[in-house]
Amino acid sequence: MAGATTAENSDQALLPALVIAAQQQRFRVQPRDLQVLEGSEALLRCEIQNLMGAVQWTKDGFALGFSQTIPGYPRYSVLGDRTQGVYNLRISNASLEDDAEYQCQVGPAKFNSAIRANAKLIVIYN
Numbered sequence: 001m002a003g004a005t006t007a008e009n010s011d012q013a014l015l016p017a018l019v020i021a022a023q024q025q026r027f028r029v030q031p032r033d034l035q036v037l038e039g040s041e042a043l044l045r046c047e048i049q050n051l052m053g054a055v056q057w058t059k060d061g062f063a064l065g066f067s068q069t070i071p072g073y074p075r076y077s078v079l080g081d082r083t084q085g086v087y088n089l090r091i092s093n094a095s096l097e098d099d100a101e102y103q104c105q106v107g108p109a110k111f112n113s114a115i116r117a118n119a120k121l122i123v124i125y126n
Contacts, residue, residue: 031119
């Protein structure tokens with residue numbers, strides 16, 4: 001019968017959508033709000049499962065870029081491993097000027113939407 005849909009054909013039609021949904025990039029570890037003493041090290045964690053897009057951090061909405069070293073921010077570095085989806089932001093010798101809202105951003109890629117996660121860093125005067 002032309003145009004008839006069987007349960008088997010219906011299940012096969014859903015399979016590509018299920019595979020795509022299962023492979024969506026998502027946060028395995030989201031950055032969390034953090035308090036550190038001035039002069040200490042801050043580590044904001046960001047780990048992505050099924051990473052497809054480019055990753056960068058922002059500070060109060062200002063993009064810090066896609067490199068492990070961040071121009072203009074010599075105390076900042078991104079530690080991790082792309083193959084594992086690890087992009088932790090390390091701030092050494094934290095100062096009051098580092099007290100800000102940070103965001104780990106993962107850009108869109110084929111079949112994947114952009115994702116973002118925020119964390120507030122509070123630097124306590126020592």
